[in-house]
Amino acid sequence: MILALAGGVGGARLAQGLVQALGPGELAIVVNVGDDFEHLGLHVSPDIDTVMYTLGGVQNPETGWGRAGETWNFLATLGAIGGDTWFRLGDSDLAVHVERTRRLHSGDPLSRITADFCRGFGIAHAVMPATDDRLRTFVETREGELAFQDYFVRRRCEPAVRGFRFEGAQDARASAPLAALAAPGAARIDGIVFCPSNPWLSVAPLLAVRELAALVDAPGIPVVAVSPIVGGDAVKGPAAKIMRELDLPVDVSGVVAHYGRRVDGWVIDERDRRFAGPIEGAGHRVTVTDTMMTSPGRAAGLARTVLALLDTLRAG
DSSP states (O other), X not given: OXXXXXXXXXXXXXXXXXXXXXXXXXXXXXXXXXXXXXXXXXXXXXXXXXHHHHHTTOBOTTTSSSBTTOXXXXXXXXXXXTOOOSSOOOHXXXXXXXHHHHHHHTTOOHHHHHHHHHXXXXXXXXXXXXXXXXXXXXXXXXXXXXXXXXIIIISTTOSOEEEEEEETTTTOOBOHHHHHHHXXXXXXXXXXXXXXXXXXXXXXXXXXXXXXXXXXXXXXXXXXXXXXXXXXXXXXXXXXXXXXXXXXXXXXXXXXXXXXXXXXXXXXEGGGGXXXXXXXXXXXXXXXXXXXXXXXXHHHHHHHHHHHHHHHHHHO
C-alpha cells in the first residue's frame, strides 16, 4: 500500500499517474482540506474536487481545475442580481457542492461523501480527506491574516506572505479511512509519496493532522517527494513567490531544506541536475528525470520513477 499526499493540480496529476501504475488495493490518495471553505452557503472542497475530476477524466485540461465543457449560467445570473462572483462556480461543479453540503448537514462525514462521489465518477482507487474535522488554512501576510481563499482567489496571492496558521489542527483527527490504514495490524504501508504540491499551501495542512504526520515520521516507511520547483520556478501556483517572501532560496534546495529529514528520496527535474550531488550529500537518495506531466502518459512515467525510488529505499 502506497499513500500519496496530494493537493492542487500538481498533486492531482501525479495521482493520475499513480493510479495507472498501481491497483485499487495498492494506493490511497490523501487530500488536503485546508482550503475547504463555505461559499454562498455551500461547502466547497477545491483540492478534493481537483483530484476527483482529474481521476474521473472530467477535469478542464486548460486550467487543470474545474470541469471540462463547463457552463456558467448560475454565475452569470448571480452577477446580474448583484451576487458575489469572485469565486467561480460552474453549473456542473455546483451540483457537487450542493450535494456535499446537503449530506454534511445530514451528518455524513466528508470521507464517506468523497468515497461515494468518487464511485459516481468511476474512480476505483481510494481518495480520502486527511481529516473529517474542520481544518482551515489562514495566511499571515503583511496586510494581516487572510483566509486561504481570500488570499488565493480573491487577492490572487498578491499580499506578501509571512507565515501560515492551520485552524483546528490541534483537534483534527485522521479521517476514518486514513485512521483505518494507520491502525496497528492494518495492511503495511510500503511507502509515502509527497506529490509536487505546494509545500506550504497543500502539504503543510496535511501534515498538521498529527496522526498523518506521525505516519510520515514513522521509522521503516520510506518517503519520496517530487519537487514542485523546476528550474528556479514553480511549475504552477505561488510556491516560488512564497519562497522569496520567506527568504528561502527559490530552487530545489529550498524545498529540500523545508522538508528536511522527513523525506528520504527526491525526484527532481533534469533542469535541476546540478542539485543532485548536494542533496545526496545531505543524506537523501536522488533520481533525476523529466518531471513535466504534460499528458497522462508522462504522469504514469513519472509515477513509475517515483515507485522505483521507493523500491530502492525499501531495499536499503
